Amino acid sequence: MSDSDTSRRAFLKTLGLGAAAVAAAPAAAAFSAGEALAAAPAAMPKRILGKTGVEVPVLALGGMFDTINNQLLLRQALNWGVTYWDTAEYYGRGQSEEGFGRFFGKNPDRRKDVFLVTKLTPKGGDFPARFEKSLARLQTGYVDLFFIHGIDSMSQLTPDMRAFAAQMKAAGKIRHFGFSTHANMEDLLQAAAKEGGPAAGFDVIMHTYNTTVMHKPAMQAAIDASAKAGIGLVAMKTQGMGPATAPTPAEIKVSEQFLKRGFTDKQARLKAVWEEKRVASICSQMPSISILSANVAAARDQTALSSAERGALFELASAECTGYCGGCGSICQSATGGLPVNHVMRSLMYHREYEEPRLGRATFAELPEAVRGRLAQADYAKAEAACPHKLAIAKLMREAVETLA
Secondary structure (H helix, E strand, C coil): CCHHHHHHHHHHHHHHHCCCCCCCCCCCCCCCHHHHHHHCCCCCCEEECHHHCCEEECEEEECCCCCCCCHHHHHHHHHCCCCEEECCCCHHHHHHHHHHHHHHHHCHHHHHHCEEEEEECCCCCCHHHHHHHHHHHHCCCCECEEEECCCCCHHHCCHHHHHHHHHHHHCCCECCEEEEECCCHHHHHHHHHHHCHHHHCCCEEEEECCCCCCCCHHHHHHHHHHHHHCCEEEEECCCCCCCCCCCCHHHHHHHHHHHHHCCCHHHHHHHHHHCCCCCCEEEEECCCHHHHHHHHHHHHCCCCCCHHHHHHHHHHHHHHHHHCCCCCHHHHHHHCCCCCHHHHHHHHHHHHCCCCHHHHHHHHHCCCHHHHHHHCCCCCHHHHHHCCCCCCHHHHHHHHHHHHC
């Protein structure tokens, strides 16, 4: 691959995540998404979030970035209708929450305009004290939605956690409750639905959903069960790509096809997720105005993907998935005697695809030292044979140890 092709890949990546042409405009026109939004403002589409009865924008602001020093971005997000804000104690060790809190402190009248979400991981216990610290950082007396963050088994939702959420609801400090998951998503969605969804306290679930996993029968069955139970669904990890590599001819061809239609392959991936009407919103990390404007433009545009374009996305996803962990953690855990391969893969994803090495190292460091010590020496033959995406698990685990330890 030539240097010019590599540069083109970088250019297309920037377009896909940044100052893309608004989806309805010709790609040849020198017209940035920000300019288009300013010139022809349109309403941000909204959907009902399960049985909560709350209308939320189809695009949510993921707060896994430096919110403290991006206050103007927060203001612009509101101006463009991105009123669903997602953060967590875990993001920047509370700094993401603090950034949102600074905005509310300076703009107290805007708190009512934001559907605010924060999360606590199961690890660490002491939920009441940690939650009060989150509220203090956020400079608010309540959150609209509270998640237990990053679970991979229903057993992690202990009776104490559920009781805590119910108490906070009764006190008016939490309006809705649920959990987020990067692993075993289908099983968890089914289990929450079987318990009764909102009747059991599970109002909303945020889960991985992208062109790599959405077409799987198990995922579609889980989405259907959750929707019938009245659970609100929020998608994350919607790009779902493998590690960045030199562009293939197929990737360049598909990117050029989308650009001729007026949007990028990244915007097309978002559109593919929005076509699932049972998903209320996409939570997307948007740490710059250019990324925000591109995603807002895609959300506001009503141009539907053709069947051929959807097929092209699925073909790309199939080609890329050999480097992408689909989150079916129970398979590799069972085959390796309990090693959290999916957690390690998520750490690598933050480091490689998100280009957030510190976040990758921090996620990796959450694993107990004894577990990290086993990763490079374990036998992954059974796991590799069972992996639906045919990942080179042994190689990837060694890479994680060498890169993130």
